[in-house]
Amino acid sequence: MFLITPIVNFFQNLLVFSWDFVLTIANILLPKLKVGHVVPAGHPGAGGKWPEYVPPKEGDSRCSCPALNALANHGILPHDGKNIKFNEFGPIIRKSYNFASTFCFFVPNTAANMLKKSYSKDTFDLAELDLHNGIEHDASLTREDSALVPDQGKPHLPFVRELLASATGKDKDGNALLTIKDLSAYSAKRRVDARKTNPNFSLSRSHKTFGSSNSSTLLTILGGRVADLETFLVEERLPEGWESRVRTRNGLTFGAFNVTVFKVEHGINEKAYEEKLAKEGGDAKTAEV
Numbered sequence: 001m002f003l004i005t006p007i008v009n010f011f012q013n014l015l016v017f018s019w020d021f022v023l024t025i026a027n028i029l030l031p032k033l034k035v036g037h038v039v040p041a042g043h044p045g046a047g048g049k050w051p052e053y054v055p056p057k058e059g060d061s062r063c064s065c066p067a068l069n070a071l072a073n074h075g076i077l078p079h080d081g082k083n084i085k086f087n088e089f090g091p092i093i094r095k096s097y098n099f100a101s102t103f104c105f106f107v108p109n110t111a112a113n114m115l116k117k118s119y120s121k122d123t124f125d126l127a128e129l130d131l132h133n134g135i136e137h138d139a140s141l142t143r144e145d146s147a148l149v150p151d152q153g154k155p156h157l158p159f160v161r162e163l164l165a166s167a168t169g170k171d172k173d174g175n176a177l178l179t180i181k182d183l184s185a186y187s188a189k190r191r192v193d194a195r196k197t198n199p200n201f202s203l204s205r206s207h208k209t210f211g212s213s214n215s216s217t218l219l220t221i222l223g224g225r226v227a228d229l230e231t232f233l234v235e236e237r238l239p240e241g242w243e244s245r246v247r248t249r250n251g252l253t254f255g256a257f258n259v260t261v262f263k264v265e266h267g268i269n270e271k272a273y274e275e276k277l278a279k280e281g282g283d284a285k286t287a288e289v
C-alpha cells in the first residue's frame with residue numbers, strides 16, 4: 001500500500017503532463033475560440049451572462065481562492081460553498097475559466113490528496129482548502145497570513161488596492177494593465193513584509209511556486225485588466241459580460257501557463273525590495289513597491 005500510492009501518483013502525473021504537452025501543441029495549431037464564445041453554450045456565463053451575484057451569507061463556506069469564491073457567489077458552485085464533489089468541480093473550472101482539462105484534474109486531485117480524501121467519491125467545503133501549507137500559504141497577495149487572520153475566506157482589501165495601484169501597463173485603449181514585473185514586485189514586497197510581521201512565517205520553495213501560479217492567473221485568465229481585477233478581487237464577482245482572456249481551444253495548459261509562472265517567480269527579488277526599503281529609511285509596510 002505504502003509503495004503503491006507513490007507509483008500510482010508517478011504514472012498519473014506522467015500521463016497528465018504528457019497529455020498536457022499534446023494539448024499545448026494542439027493549441028498552437030488550432031484556431032482560437034471567437035471572442036464572446038469562450039464559455040461553451042449552455043454553461044452559466046455563456047455569452048458573458050453570469051448568473052446573479054449574491055455575496056456570501058453568514059455560515060457560507062469560503063476560502064482563500066477568489067476564483068472559487070466567485071463561482072460560489074454566482075451559484076455556479078453551491079452558494080453555501082459546501083459538499084462540492086472533487087470530480088465534478090474540475091469540469092466547472094474548465095468551462096468557466098477555460099483552464100485545460102489537465103489543470104482541472106490535477107489541482108482538484110492534489111487538493112483531495114492533501115485533505116486525505118478520495119477524488120472520485122468525496123466532497124469538500126471551500127474552507128477546507130485553507131489547510132495551512134497545503135495549497136494555502138503565507139505571503140499571499142490578497143490575504144493576510146492565516147496566523148494573523150485565521151478566516152481566509154475574505155480578501156484583505158488594503159493588499160488588493162495596493163496591488164492594483166501598482167499596475168504600470170496600458171492596453172491599446174489606454175486601460176490600466178497589471179504586468180509580470182508588477183506582479184513580481186508586489187510578491188517580493190509581500191514576502192518581505194510577511195516575514196517581518198508574522199512570527200510563524202514559512203514559505204517553502206514549492207509554496208513560492210504555488211504562490212506565483214495562483215497570482216499568474218491574474219495575468220492569463222484575467223488578462224491583467226485592472227478594471228476586471230478590481231471586481232474579481234474586491235467583490236469576488238465575475239464582471240458583467242466577462243469571459244476568460246484565454247481563447248485557446250483546449251484551454252490554458254500547464255505548458256503555456258508555466259511560462260508566465262516562471263517569469264513571475266524568477267522576477268521576484270526580495271533583496272532589491274529590502275535595499276530600496278533601507279534607502280528610503282521606511283518600514284516594510286509603507287515602502288512603495
Ligand code: HEM
Nearest residue numbers: 064065067097107129135136137140141142214215217221
Ligand atoms: C482548480 C481548482 C483550484 C483550487 C483548488 C484553488 C485553490 C486555491 C487556494 C488554496 C488558494 C490560496 C493560496 C494562497 O495562500 O495564496 C488560491 C489562491 C488563488 N487562486 Fe485558486 N484554486 C483553484 C483554481 C483557480 C482558478 C481557476 C483561478 C483563476 C481563474 C484561481 C486564482 C487564484 C488567485 C488569483 C489566488 C490568490 C493568490 C494570492 O492571494 O496571492 N484559482 N487558490
